[in-house]
Amino acid sequence: MKKIYLLFILALALALALSACQTVHEKIEPLDDISKISISESGGYGGINNDFFMTISEKKTISGIEGVIKRANGKKHVVDVSDDKPDYDLLINYADGGTHLLQLVLGSEGEESIFTYVGHEKNGFYVSPEDTKLLRDSLELQ
Known part of the structure; x- marks a missing residue:
């Protein structure tokens, strides 16, 4: 009976560990005070x-821009990395020397935009149409 109970506990722990790996972060959390944001056209x-x-x-x-990033909502993102590509790459530099690498699919006016961490394309962070306008204005893209 103890062996069955132990196996059940181990199976439950394994299932929880695997489901944690599948969890999409709900928000992008900046590490520290952002000192600068560098932007380039994405190559993919x-x-x-x-x-x-x-x-x-x-x-x-x-x-x-930091407010837009913080308000973006995370969810699974279906993307074909061989055919699709983001519009922009962002290098976020923090005052403490840390960095984040983000990619941005910038929506047209009235549409959502999507941030992803470089290398984690299947976890999208969706930006509202209102915040897309703020991004477009900040990037001076009309």
Whole structure:
């Protein structure tokens, strides 16, 4: 009886561990104070284009983009990484020296946008149409 009970506990623990690996984070959590955001046109999923066409260091603009990132809602994201590609790569630099690499599929006005972490394309963070407008304005894209 003890062996059955032990096997049941081990199976339950394994199931919980595996389900935790499948969990999509609900939010993108910035690590620290953002010092700058560098942006480039994306070459595709899984890497980042280091040829940045814009670097944002103005606190007001950073704060607006950070708010958009924090409000994005995480969910599973279906993407064909061989055919689809994000519009932009973002290198988020923090005051403490840390970084995040994000990719952005920027929606048209009135549409959602989607952030993903580089290398984790199947976990999308969806941005509302209102926040898409803020992103487009911040990136000076109309």
